[in-house]
Each structure stands twice: as C-alpha cells, then as structure tokens.
Amino acid sequence: MKPFQKLDGLVAPMDRANVDTDAIIPKQFLKSIKRSGFGPNLFDEWRYKDVGQPGQDASGRPLNPDFVLNQPRYQGAQILLTRDNFGCGSSREHAPWALEDFGFRVLIGPSFADIFFNNCFKNGLLPIRLPGSEVDELFSQCHESAGYTLSVDLQAQTITRPDGKVIPFDVDPFRRECLLNGWDDIGLTLRHADKIRAFEERRRMDQPWLFA
Amino acid sequence: MQAQTLYEKLWSSHVVHVEEDGTALIYIDRHLVHEVTSPQAFEGLKLAGRKPWRVNSIVATADHNTPTDHWERGIEDPVSRQQVETLDANIREVGALAYFPFKDQRQGIVHVIGPENGATLPGMTVVCGDSHTSTHGAFACLAHGIGTSEVEHVMATQCLLQKKSKTMLIRVEGELGAGVTAKDVVLAIIGKIGTAGGTGYAMEFGGSAIRSLSMEGRMTICNMAIEAGARAGLVAVDEQTVEYLKDRPFSPSGEQWDKAVAYWKTLHSDEGARFDRVVDLNAAEIQPQVTWGTSPEMVAPVDGHVPDPSLETDPVKREGMERALQYMGLEPRTPIKDILVDKVFIGSCTNSRIEDLRAAAAVARGRRKADSVKAVLVVPGSGVVKRQAEAEGLDQIFLAAGFEWREPGCSMCLAMNADRLEPGERCASTSNRNFEGRQGAGGRTHLVSPAMAAAAAVTGRFADVRALG
Ligand code: SF4
Numbered sequence: 001m002k003p004f005q006k007l008d009g010l011v012a013p014m015d016r017a018n019v020d021t022d023a024i025i026p027k028q029f030l031k032s033i034k035r036s037g038f039g040p041n042l043f044d045e046w047r048y049k050d051v052g053q054p055g056q057d058a059s060g061r062p063l064n065p066d067f068v069l070n071q072p073r074y075q076g077a078q079i080l081l082t083r084d085n086f087g088c089g090s091s092r093e094h095a096p097w098a099l100e101d102f103g104f105r106v107l108i109g110p111s112f113a114d115i116f117f118n119n120c121f122k123n124g125l126l127p128i129r130l131p132g133s134e135v136d137e138l139f140s141q142c143h144e145s146a147g148y149t150l151s152v153d154l155q156a157q158t159i160t161r162p163d164g165k166v167i168p169f170d171v172d173p174f175r176r177e178c179l180l181n182g183w184d185d186i187g188l189t190l191r192h193a194d195k196i197r198a199f200e201e202r203r204r205m206d207q208p209w210l211f212a
Numbered sequence: 213m214q215a216q217t218l219y220e221k222l223w224s225s226h227v228v229h230v231e232e233d234g235t236a237l238i239y240i241d242r243h244l245v246h247e248v249t250s251p252q253a254f255e256g257l258k259l260a261g262r263k264p265w266r267v268n269s270i271v272a273t274a275d276h277n278t279p280t281d282h283w284e285r286g287i288e289d290p291v292s293r294q295q296v297e298t299l300d301a302n303i304r305e306v307g308a309l310a311y312f313p314f315k316d317q318r319q320g321i322v323h324v325i326g327p328e329n330g331a332t333l334p335g336m337t338v339v340c341g342d343s344h345t346s347t348h349g350a351f352a353c354l355a356h357g358i359g360t361s362e363v364e365h366v367m368a369t370q371c372l373l374q375k376k377s378k379t380m381l382i383r384v385e386g387e388l389g390a391g392v393t394a395k396d397v398v399l400a401i402i403g404k405i406g407t408a409g410g411t412g413y414a415m416e417f418g419g420s421a422i423r424s425l426s427m428e429g430r431m432t433i434c435n436m437a438i439e440a441g442a443r444a445g446l447v448a449v450d451e452q453t454v455e456y457l458k459d460r461p462f463s464p465s466g467e468q469w470d471k472a473v474a475y476w477k478t479l480h481s482d483e484g485a486r487f488d489r490v491v492d493l494n495a496a497e498i499q500p501q502v503t504w505g506t507s508p509e510m511v512a513p514v515d516g517h518v519p520d521p522s523l524e525t526d527p528v529k530r531e532g533m534e535r536a537l538q539y540m541g542l543e544p545r546t547p548i549k550d551i552l553v554d555k556v557f558i559g560s561c562t563n564s565r566i567e568d569l570r571a572a573a574a575v576a577r578g579r580r581k582a583d584s585v586k587a588v589l590v591v592p593g594s595g596v597v598k599r600q601a602e603a604e605g606l607d608q609i610f611l612a613a614g615f616e617w618r619e620p621g622c623s624m625c626l627a628m629n630a631d632r633l634e635p636g637e638r639c640a641s642t643s644n645r646n647f648e649g650r651q652g653a654g655g656r657t658h659l660v661s662p663a664m665a666a667a668a669a670v671t672g673r674f675a676d677v678r679a680l681g
Binding site for chain 1: 234239248252291294336341358359362371411441462464507645
C-alpha cells in the first residue's frame with residue numbers, strides 16, 4: 001500500500017448526502033478482475049452523458065458539464081469534501097480503488113459508511129471525520145474561492161486551511177501507523193500466527209462442529 | 213457475572229488479540245465467497261505466495277453475474293463469464309468446504325445458500341465480500357460484510373481486524389397487522405432512524421414482533437440492517453432457530469447436535485444487559501411500506517403521499533429530496549397509490565426465500581398481471597428454493613398470472629446480468645436498494661414486500677395488499 005504522510009492538495013466539493021458506492025462506481029465495472037483502472041469510471045453515471053461499458057475508452061465520451069468534477073476549477077483535485085454517510089451501500093472496494101485511481105488521497109466529511117471507511121484505509125486513502133460545522137465552513141470556503149487547497153498532515157493529525165486555521169482530527173492509532181508506513185495488514189497479523197493457531201485449537205475442542 | 217448483550221458474547225468469544233488502541237483480531241469461522249469481490253483477493257494471495265489459512269471455512273457460489281434464463285446457453289456476456297470462470301479456477305486450485313457453481317442444483321444467492329445448507333450456524337463469525345452479509349445475523353452469528361482487501365486478509369489469516377461496535381437494540385413490540393411483513397418492519401425502522409442511524413453499531417432486533425417472525429422474516433430484517441448503516445444485525449436464538457437448522461447438510465448431528473444446541477441457547481442478550489441505544493417501534497402501527505426516493509430511508513406507508521421537499525428545513529436534506537424526486541419522476545404530494553409501475557421484480561437476498569414466494573403467490577393466485585406492466589420477474593434465491601416452490605405448485609400460479617419464473621441468482625437486484633430496467637422504467641422491487649441506477653442506468657426502483665410487489669403486478673400501480681383480500 002502507498003504510504004500517506006502529508007498532502008497539500010486542491011479540494012473538490014461533493015455537496016450531497018448519502019452518496020452510495022453504486023454511484024461512486026456503477027456495477028458494470030465490477031466485472032473486472034483487476035484492482036486498477038477504475039479512475040475513468042469514477043462517478044460514471046453523473047460524470048458522462050452516456051452509459052459507460054467496461055473496457056471502453058472513456059476519452060471520447062460526452063461529459064456532463066454540470067457535474068462538479070468536470071468543472072475546470074477542480075481538475076487535479078486530491079481532496080474531496082463530502083456530506084453525511086458517504087460511501088453507503090455495497091461493500092465494493094472498487095469504490096476506494098476508483099477514488100484513488102482518479103487521484104484522491106483524502107476525503108473529508110461528517111460521516112462515512114463503516115465498510116467504505118475501512119476499505120479506504122486499506123488503499124492509502126485517508127477518510128477524515130470532522131464535526132458538521134467544520135465541514136460546512138470548508139464547503140463554503142471551497143465554493144467561494146477557486147483553487148482552494150488544504151494541507152493535511154497525518155502525523156500531526158491536523159488540517160490547515162488557507163486562512164491559517166488549524167483543524168485537528170481523530171484517527172485510530174493502529175490505522176494511522178499502517179497508513180503512515182504503508183504497511184500491509186496481512187503481514188502484521190501473521191506476526192500473531194501462534195496466537196491464532198492456539199485460539200483455533202481451543203475452538204476446535206470446544207465446538208468441533210464448526211470444523212467439520 | 214455482568215449482564216452481556218448478544219453482541220458482546222459473540223465478540224468476546226472470538227477475540228484472538230487486541231492492539232493498544234482497541235483494534236482487535238477476531239477469529240472467523242465461516243467465509244462466504246462469490247465471484248465479484250474475490251478475484252483480486254485470490255490474486256493478491258497468490259502474488260504474495262500465501263495459502264488460505266483454513267480452506268474448510270470457505271463456502272463459495274457464483275450468483276451476481278449469472279443469467280436467470282436459458283442456462284443451456286451458458287453465460288453470454290464474455291466479461292461476466294470470465295469472472296465466473298475465474299472463481300471456478302480459484303476454487304479448483306485452493307479448495308473449499310463447498311462450492312455451488314453456476315448451474316449447480318444448489319447454486320444460489322450467497323446469503324440464501326449459507327443458511328439453507330446449515331453453513332451458517334449460531335455463534336459463528338461469518339464474513340463475505342458483500343454488504344448484505346448482515347443477513348446471517350438472524351442466526352445469532354456475528355456477520356460482517358467486508359471489502360476485497362479484507363477477503364484476502366481473512367483467507368490468509370482466518371482473522372479480521374475490527375474495532376468493537378457500539379450496541380443498539382431495536383425493539384418491536386406487539387402484533388403485526390394482516391398483510392404486514394418483515395420487509396415492512398425493516399423499511400419502517402430505516403424510515404425512523406435513517407440510513408446512517410446504525411453507523412458504528414451492531415444492531416440487535418428484539419421484541420415480541422421479531423420473535424413471532426419466521427427465520428426467513430428475521431433474515432429479511434437483518435439483511436437490511438446494512439441499509440440502516442449497521443454492519444451487523446442480530447436476532448437471539450430461540451426454538452425456531454434450532455428447528456430451522458435441524459438436518460441441514462452442514463448442521464451438526466447426533467451427540468454434536470445436542471452439544472451445539474445447548475450452547476446456542478445461551479446466545480441471547482442477558483436480562484438487564486445495557487445497550488448504547490434503544491429504539492422502540494409499535495408493531496401495530498406499521499403499515500405496508502413503499503419507498504418513493506433513491507435511498508431506503510425515503511419511505512412512506514402505502515396510504516401516504518410523496519413528501520413535499522419545500523416543507524423540509526434542513527437544506528442538504530431538502531436538496532437530496534428534490535434530486536430524488538427529479539430522478540424518480542415524481543411530483544410532491546402524489547398519493548403513493550397513484551404511482552404506476554412498468555416492471556416488477558420479486559427476488560434478491562432480501563426476499564427470495566420460500567416464504568417470500570408463497571406470499572407473492574398468495575396474491576397472484578387467480579389473478580393476472582395488469583396489461584400495462586411489461587414484465588414481472590420471479591427469481592428464486594437458490595436452486596433449493598426453486599425446487600421447493602415447484603413442488604408446492606407456486607411456479608404454476610406465477611405462470612398462470614403472466615409472471616416469469618426464472619433460474620436463481622441476484623438478477624435485477626443489481627442488474628449485473630441481462631435482467632435490468634431501461635432508462636425511466638419504474639419498478640416495484642423486493643430488493644434492498646433503490647439507489648440511482650441500481651437496477652439499470654436511469655431505472656426507478658420502489659422497494660416493497662413480496663406481497664406488495666405482487667399486488668403492484670396485478671393492479672399496475674402500488675396497491676394496498678390488505679384491500680385486495
Ligand atoms: S441479491 Fe442483491 S443485495 Fe443480495 S447479494 Fe445479490 S446483488 Fe447483493
């Protein structure tokens with residue numbers, strides 16, 4: 001996994017609540033057996049005027065000019081502002097894969113759906129939960145000034161606004177370590193292989209029917 | 213000992229290791245696998261030179277991409293076919309406790325085949341790369357939907373990294389009215405607490421109305437816990453749970469059965485156990501439900517109306533409602549019963565079990581699909597359900613009513629195969645998600661119970677199934 005430490009990045013606003021993973025990456029792209037290449041189909045139904053198909057070259061497709069990420073001022077955005085319950089619905093990890101492939105590294109919103117939140121951390125994407133009032137201010141600043149950027153520091157757990165205000169955020173220490181170092185959790189878990197084996201043996205004795 | 217909730221019992225009996233910040237490694241008993249979210253995990257495992265930790269924990273099936281008619285033609289879409297063949301090859305290589313491939317007699321939707329084969333047992337931890345894994349919580353299992361990286365993690369280590377959830381009790385007391393089903397109960401719950409209401413919680417469903425539901429009904433409720441934001445839903449073990457599991461292919465037998473049952477009977481929240489949040493509903497007040505928007509919380513009783521966004525004070529909510537009504541092609545204040553449907557879908561892991569099909573057939577019996585309805589798809593959840601329904605003659609009732617009787621699979625729940633809505637088409641669907649484009653780009657989904665879906669099929673509009681008699 002790509003480590004994440006610090007980022008000064010352009011911000012784009014996704015100003016709607018309950019954005020589900022079907023919207024982030026529609027089902028037809030789930031037929032792929034790869035982990036990469038989903039960026040061109042991020043928000044496919046909102047971003048394009050036609051219906052995209054897997055394997056199709058997206059470069060010539062008609063864009064929906066009203067969709068936020070198609071606006072010139074948000075090109076190259078690496079930070080996405082979101083509303084409540086972003087990433088709800090299907091557990092598809094293709095959603096963080098598509099966001100990451102498109103170029104996002106940080107998501108900032110009042111709340112994220114559980115499975116999606118988890119999936120982000122496995123893919124070098126940092127979802128940050130902030131109080132609703134902080135998020136509201138970020139949205140209005142972002143709408144007001146073109147080229148709005150934020151500086152995100154995972155080590156220090158802070159977001160710094162262009163006006164100098166520093167917003168602290170929480171993140172689980174374990175997840176933070178993994179992300180800062182780009183660690184693969186499987187390797188970390190396997191350090192406890194003896195404990196897992198011992199647990200399994202006890203379970204096999206107590207509830208043998210689970211091991212039939 | 214301190215009174216414990218069911219969730220706490222399940223959690224503490226699976227903890228292998230805890231990090232300083234409370235992140236725990238929990239042991240996984242059952243791993244359900246399907247074709248869409250597993251290929252990258254198998255590939256990751258192979259690239260790292262790792263082997264599955266315990267192959268016998270794996271039960272696999274192909275369901276999302278498989279066609280529901282003309283099985284003799286195989287899978288015509290080459291991209292779907294490749295995904296299903298990739299699963300075949302992966303299982304052939306690594307093995308599994310059981311595999312129900314495309315066309316197998318017991319193939320079906322992953323959340324239907326687990327319980328019906330006794331591969332989901334009380335007290336287990338169950339995971340699957342699919343958010344509706346919450347379904348299995350109906351058997352007092354701790355069941356989580358996981359992402360593909362976690363699928364790989366579980367295969368490689370037999371463990372999942374998890375933080376302990378908060379606990380919520382949803383208590384539904386009283387008697388459900390005639391024609392009101394588990395689906396209506398869970399839609400009413402989501403309408404009340406919202407789609408993010410359960411985020412961060414494990415949600416236990418209790419109260420006399422839940423206890424009176426069959427296992428099928430409890431699965432319907434737990435299935436949609438995820439639509440309320442909860443990664444896990446739970447119902448305590450009782451006699452019905454035990455009865456359901458008796459003599460299933462992977463259920464224990466003989467002496468083991470007695471030992472298992474004795475343990476299973478401890479799987480309930482203790483008297484006086486403390487929950488972080490309790491929500492109460494009165495069963496008698498719940499009416500048949502119909503969603504009107506693009507999120508399961510956008511729901512109204514069948515007697516109700518499409519709401520008026522101009523009355524909503526929260527601007528983000530108001531905009532969401534306006535956008536939903538525009539997408540759905542609906543005017544504010546339209547009576548639900550005035551909404552006409554183009555297609556009807558009866559199926560999905562929410563409502564494709566035998567009891568669901570019986571409920572739909574009871575309405576369809578002796579009636580005909582309305583002429584204005586283009587198609588009514590009835591898609592059983594598994595081959596086992598299909599044969600049971602045929603043994604009971606339900607297929608003949610559906611066919612006589614002009615409905616289509618299909619092969620099992622996910623089908624038009626997410627439209628990864630050929631079954632889908634065309635842009636602008638409106639569907640009464642027994643599935644679990646009414647998101648934009650879920651059943652086909654531009655399609656409009658209204659979530660309802662199987663009986664309400666059948667009522668819409670025969671009247672051409674949302675009708676109160678209680679009035680059909
Ligand atoms: S029936 Fe629908 S919700 Fe259930 S597993 Fe299949 S696609 Fe997912």
